[in-house]
Amino acid sequence: MRFFTININHFVNNYGMNKVINTILSALLALFLAFAWARYLTHDNAASVLAAVAIAAATAYICAYLTDRKQTKTQKTKQSKKKSDTLTDRLMFEADNAALFAPMLTYYGYAVTTSSNDYIVANKNDTNYYVAINFVADKLSVADLAASIVAAKRADCDKLIVFCSKVSPNVNAAADKFDYKVFNAEQTLQLFITADKLPQLSEKPPRRNGIVASYALSKGRFGWYFGGAIWMIAISFLSYFKVYSLLWATALFALAMYSLLNRRYNLPTTPNLLD
Numbered sequence: 001m002r003f004f005t006i007n008i009n010h011f012v013n014n015y016g017m018n019k020v021i022n023t024i025l026s027a028l029l030a031l032f033l034a035f036a037w038a039r040y041l042t043h044d045n046a047a048s049v050l051a052a053v054a055i056a057a058a059t060a061y062i063c064a065y066l067t068d069r070k071q072t073k074t075q076k077t078k079q080s081k082k083k084s085d086t087l088t089d090r091l092m093f094e095a096d097n098a099a100l101f102a103p104m105l106t107y108y109g110y111a112v113t114t115s116s117n118d119y120i121v122a123n124k125n126d127t128n129y130y131v132a133i134n135f136v137a138d139k140l141s142v143a144d145l146a147a148s149i150v151a152a153k154r155a156d157c158d159k160l161i162v163f164c165s166k167v168s169p170n171v172n173a174a175a176d177k178f179d180y181k182v183f184n185a186e187q188t189l190q191l192f193i194t195a196d197k198l199p200q201l202s203e204k205p206p207r208r209n210g211i212v213a214s215y216a217l218s219k220g221r222f223g224w225y226f227g228g229a230i231w232m233i234a235i236s237f238l239s240y241f242k243v244y245s246l247l248w249a250t251a252l253f254a255l256a257m258y259s260l261l262n263r264r265y266n267l268p269t270t271p272n273l274l275d
Contacts, residue, residue: 023060026257029229030059033246033253036233040242066261084185086201087192088165091135100199101133101163107195114155121155130157140164140182142173149178163188217258217265225256 034055038048091097098115105112110122110129120131130152137144140162152160160180167182174180183191192198215221232249236242259265 023064025226026063026260027056027060029226029253029256031056032230032233033249036236036249037246040236040246063257063261080186080189083201084189087189087199088135088185090199090201091133092165094135097133097135101131104192104195104197105131107197108191119151121157127159128155128157130155130160132160132162134162134164135185137164139166139168140171141168142171145171145174145180145182146177149174149180152178152180214265217255217262219260219266222256222260225252225259228252229256 031052035048035052038051039045042048091100094100096117098117098120101120102112102115105120105122110124110131112120112122114121118133120133122129122131130148132148132151134140134144134148144164145162148160148162158179160178162180162182164182165185167184171182189198229249229252232245232252236245236249239245
């Protein structure tokens with residue numbers, strides 16, 4: 001049993017569960033649970049099979065519908081663009097952007113050594129980084145990048161990170177002058193969200209999830225709930241207290257489905273672009 005659930009978690013965490021696998025696992029669990037309940041209540045195998053198949057089919061449809069991310073892709077893009085524009089407006093008129101970026105950089109493993117309004121000097125893995133925060137200009141130009149490169153050299157830094165609203169097409173002309181990375185507003189937003197350090201914007205502040213809930217209700221826990229539900233269903237056929245086993249199986253089934261399908265605790269992962 002333990003081996004089975006651990007391997008499900010390994011598959012979920014390392015390979016991801018696509019729409020087909022989500023549907024199959026959810027339908028199978030619903031099938032077993034519905035059959036166990038129907039057999040307990042009716043003692044009729046034929047009726048139990050029919051009820052279980054119907055419920056499994058309904059579960060498969062619901063699961064497939066909820067895991068179809070394409071339906072909300074356009075809406076998510078618009079929402080992300082709106083939020084990144086709001087973040088740009090906030091940073092454009094902020095007096096001390098360094099104070100907003102320092103916690104985010106700390107999350108990604110950078111030790112801040114010096115900061116002042118629109119720049120930060122940080123160290124990671126014995127490498128000094130100069131972090132330039134430039135949201136004043138509409139687009140980061142080659143001249144803006146050159147000024148940041150000079151500032152990085154004067155600060156005796158090995159690498160440069162630039163955060164800005166947008167990037168001019170010809171900004172890569174300075175690629176051979178220094179080791180640098182540039183992040184536009186949308187990329188900066190995703191870094192803030194992943195680090196859970198997004199500054200309060202003019203819109204509704206982001207809702208923070210509790211540590212325990214984030215662990216217990218994330219997709220990574222699906223395998224444990226799935227295996228637990230199957231185990232309790234099996235016990236229900238052997239145990240004298242069938243109803244209690246089925247109630248536990250139902251609760252674990254609900255947790256498995258919620259951890260698999262909910263979006264609050266299954267935020268999209270953002271690669272650490274800073275490295």
